[in-house]
Amino acid sequence: MKKQRFGLIGSGWRAEFYIRIAKLLPEQLELTGVVIRDSDKGAAFAKKFSVPVVQTLDELLEDRPDFVVLSINRDFVTDYLVRLFERKVPVLCETPPGKTVADLEELWESSQASGANIQVAEQYFLQPLYAAWLQVMEEGRLGEVENMSISALHGYHAVSMIRKMLNVPYERCVIQGKRFSFRVTETADRGGFVVDGEVMTRDRDRLTFEFENGKTAFFDFSGVQYHSYIRTRQLNVQGTRGEIDDLTVRYLAEDGTPVTQELQRIDLGVYNNQEWAHQGIMLGERYVYKSPFPTGRLNDDEIAIADCLVRMGHYVQTGESFYSLREALQDTYVSIKMEEALSRPNEEIIVDRMIWAE
Template sequence: MGKVKYAVIGSGWRAEFYIRIAKAVPEKFDLTAVLIRDEEKGRKFSEKFGVKVVNTVDTLMKDEPEFVVLAIKRGCVTDYLLELFEKGIPVLTETPPGESQEDLQKLWSAYEKYQPKIQVAEQYFLQPLYASWHKAIADMKLIGNVENINISALHGYHGISMIRWMLGTKGQKCTMYGKRYHFSVTETYGREGMAFDGETFVCPRDRVTLEFENGQVAFFDFSDPAQYHSFIRTRQLSVQGDRGEIDDLTIRYLTPENIPVTQELNRIDLGVYGNQEWSHFAIMLGEKFLYKTPFVNARLNDDEIAVGSLLLGMSEYVKSGKEIYSLADALQDMYLCLKMEEAMADPYKPVVTEKQPWDAALKI
């Protein structure tokens, strides 16, 4: 397999991921250029990151990338996607693809009209830990039929994506009710690094129950932004099936002979407490590998590994049509996220979802 050749539209924090990945794994990725419309901003960006910067879509496509990555401000994504659809350019777009139900419907109508090549950069299910959990549930079927999930790890549409993926709900209707609380927390770190000044801030905590029509239930719990950037607010996951459960890094299950087993997930990172350069390798359960990185020896964090996996998946999609994360699934995730916001705006009042036009196209 040759290098994945792609271009990027955008200059923000998320766009930088796609630059770092290309530099960290040059044998797999070729970043052709970055599109920044403002010439002065583009010049400074090019000098800072050592990448080619252009100012128009037409110029961006002269290097013949397989696809473009759209990583711009979330409020501008929908209209930019329509432009790329019209030009017939394959696109991997950052989340969310739209911010209102009107945006979602507009985008799906355009998709049906143009039939573009598009996938969405919903990366969390490709992170090593989440991928390991899913393998234990879906492939190894260690915990039997999954009936409920309690997730306190991801916000909004990311959390919804993980719920639907773990439960396999597709477009099932559900009833939601919940409430947004507010609690104080001390800041410990952010994107710029660790913080030691002891400053506190008030952080919302969202608690929503989703009851699906097939009887499955999800308990969504997230404190944003504290759980993404904190040493004192942790990630938690519990998934229960009729033959076992996943409790964060512990998996309890029954063998075919109904013997109860308890095992811990074991993460393997090369170079920890040693003199090698750090890199992630795998996650094991007992003697079995649940996950192996596709980027052996590359110095990538979990999110970068996931985004790199999306790039590999997008390249395969452009060539074969095999989807990695479809537009329909992204629209469904955002639709349910908007309904969660509606539920929390009127605490404990049930909000019922409806079937959407993209329902038949859902993969997850």
């Protein structure tokens, strides 16, 4: 596949991922420019990251990128998307596309009216561990998956994983739950280790999703889990013939023999190896996930975002979707309903079938 050339709108923490990835994978990706409207901020950004910076969308499009990545605050997403739709520019949207259900419905109608070419950078299902878990399920080792407990992701990210793992694309469901608060010592943040011993009070959300087909998800998450060495992630998925319990996979062989295996991560650059790259994840003697960038010095989230960029290029060329606006709208809609459930403890909140699901 030819090198993918993309423009970037945004300059925040998440936008910086795209810059790093393009620099780490120069044979596959090229960043054509970054839109920053403030000229002083843009000049400082260009110097810091050694990237071309422009002030307007028109300037960005002059270099004819294959697509544009939109990575800005949710308050401004819709306006930019409509402008890109009108110009027939393919767009990979990073931020959840709207704050209210009305916003989501308006965006769907606009995309349909304009024939928009859009995908959304929901990357977690492309991260190595999540991709390995999904592969085990797709192989049928668990049988029919009927329930799961997830304590790993917040909001729409968790909804995306629940829908994929339970295979409930747009089903109606009932959500109920409650928000709790507990104290925990901070150990890390986006900048790295935190060692001052400060104890913080953090919310912990617990919700139950009961889908109309009988499948059920139990959600349990505290935001500290993203950056903590004493609050890690947990996943349990149960099917008729087996379960995934974090890194342990239990299932029945074809002859009914119970089998227990562990997922094993394979990396270069550890224990005296002088390279650094993630190779994949093995279950027993075979890979259930292989990195699409086996020589790239990328962390798991960067691998997933890079995969989104490559898949976006493939989508532009072939029309083959990997995470559509329809899916993003559904995940965002359900996450809005999650917040409603948390604001009304233990009440049943109905998730209905929306216009993009038809």
